[in-house]
Every structure is written in C-alpha cells, then in structure tokens.
Amino acid sequence: MKDEELVIKLKAREEGTIDILYDKYFDRAYYYTKRILCEYGSKEDVEECVSDIFLALWKKIDKFDSQRGSFDTFVNVKTRTVALNLKRKLQRSAQRRVNGCIEELDLVENVSVSAEEQVFDKIGEYDILHAIDEFKEPDRTYFYLRYFMNYEIKAIVEAFNTTVSAVDNRLYRCRLLLRKNIGKEVV
Template identity: 25%
Template sequence: MTDNEWSAILDSSPKEAYEYLFKNFGNLVYAIVINKLGSSCSREDIDDCVSDVFVEIFTNAKKFAAETGSLKSFVSTISKRRAIDAFRQLSRKYNASDSLDKEEDAYVPVSEENIEADNDKKMEKSELWKAVQSLGEPDSKIIMYQYFYGMTVVKIAEKLDMKRDAVQKRSTRAREKLRKILSENR
C-alpha cells in the first residue's frame, strides 16, 4: 500500500488504516520511543507513549500529504517529538536527571565544552553500535534486546527460540567481547 492509498482508506476504512499503520511502523515508533525513554522510564510509560504516537498520527493523518514527504518520515517525526515530550513530563514527574537532557533537541547552552562533550558522547555511541554489530548473530540481537529494548532474558529466549541459560551465557560472553573490542579500539 502506498502512502496515497493509505490516505485514501482513512475515510473508508479507518480500521484498516490503523492496522496498516501499526503493522508497518509499529517497530519504528517503538524503537524511536525506546531510544528516547528506554534508559529512564518504565515499560508502561513507553507503551503509553507509543500509543500516544499512533493516536496523534491517526488524528493528524489528514494533515499528511504524500507530496510533502513520506509516511515514514511523518511517523518518525511525530514519534520523536512525542517521545521528547514524554521524557520531559516524566523527568519532571520522577525528577530524573539524565544525560539525554543534553540531547540535540534539548536546550543546551552552546559552548565549546558542551560541543566537545557531545561529540565524544556520539563517538562513543557510534563505536559501541559498531562493536555490537560486529558481534554477529545472535549475540548482537541479545545485546540489543537486552540493553536497548530492556527485554528480560526469558522474553529474549522466547523471541529467539533459545534456552534461557543459553541466552544468559551468550549475553555474558558478548559483553566480554564488547569490552575487548572497545579496549582494542582505544
């Protein structure tokens, strides 16, 4: 289904439009929200934020125009902004201090030191991401599911069709590998 077709079925079949949206962009919205909230918020907050994203997408669907951009970027933008809003609300609620406050969308006083710190942070994240990708499967999946999405070992074992003990052992070995990789790179 193209973006124009999706816009067309919004009036005739809202349920189908909703399901298409969720099916094709559910993981993306979830990843974006987790990327923003994963390290400091609970599972319920994340689910709540994801649902808010879809509600906002659906309610603002008529503003989407295929000519101006893709549906994917439309969904990504709304997801990102909604995630930031949720993070701020939850930060005020839980009084959480997080390094994400110094994220690109947050207001941060511009200074050389801040720019350098940000760049260093980004470099570290990039190296870590590459190191995780270099682990190969299923170790990279285990690391991402465990430390990005915050899934439990049981859930990971169920998703990857592995035993719980095997997932635990692989996770430990993967971290050791990452440590070696990162120490070698430095």
C-alpha cells in the first residue's frame, strides 16, 4: 500500500490500518529507537518506545501535511522525537540514582577528624566527583555503577552488551585518569 493511501485510511481511522502501518514501519522504528536508546534503554524500553511511536503516529496523523514533507519523513521525525524524549527521561532517572548513591556514601568514617581535615576531604571529594563527571560515556556510567553502586562487572557487561575485558580496560583507564588529574590513588 502506498503512503498516500495509508495516510487517508489512518485519517479516516479505518480498522486494521494501524496494523499495516506497524508492518510497514516497525523495522525502521525499532532500529532507530535502539540506536538512540543504546546506552540507557533495555530491550523492554526499546519495545515500549516503539509502541509509543505507533500510538503517537495514530494520534497525531492529522498533523501530517504532505506539503511539508513525505510520510516517511513524518514517521522518522516522530520516531526520533519519541525516542529522544524517552532517552532524556532514562538519563534523568539514571542520574538521580547515581546522585542518590553518592549522597548515601559516608566517606568520613572517623568522627574525631578535625574540621580542617573534613574540609580538605570534602574538597578532595568534590574534585574526584568533578573529574568523574568529565569522563566520556560509557566510561562514566561504568565507573559509577562499579565503584559507587557496587555492581559486579558481569552485571555491567550484561546490561551494556559488551565484554568483561572492555569494561575492565575502561575502568582501568578511568582510574589512571583520576590518578593523573587528582594526584592520588582513588580506587
């Protein structure tokens, strides 16, 4: 079925049209969504996002204007918009979890430490956290998961669909960068 016919049927809300739309554009929507969510989304997140894309296409079909572009472009833009919105939501959620774990860390265990030492510890802690925030992705995420959230390397490997040696190498390079930037052993 041509796009023009599909649009007419979608606007008329003909039964079964959403199935045709799904069959025609599922592979593309899934591929783009998976690429956009690669670092943050699970397989379930990708599948849910694809469903949201088709729901958005169904609801917003009246906004399609053939004078402004092709239906293909409309589908691509809607896919990108919905996937990027979910990615931002997942990023905020991950950052809140990381921030919560950092706040829970009690880096000063010795109560008899002087106020001056506590200030220097806090400055050092801030420098370390600032240096970690400068890491590129996925290094930053791996570092937070491993050293702040105590994830096993196997769990990180499974979550990001990578290899143990890749995660080990990235963590090693992160520790080297911290040692170089901060001037002391951190982890």
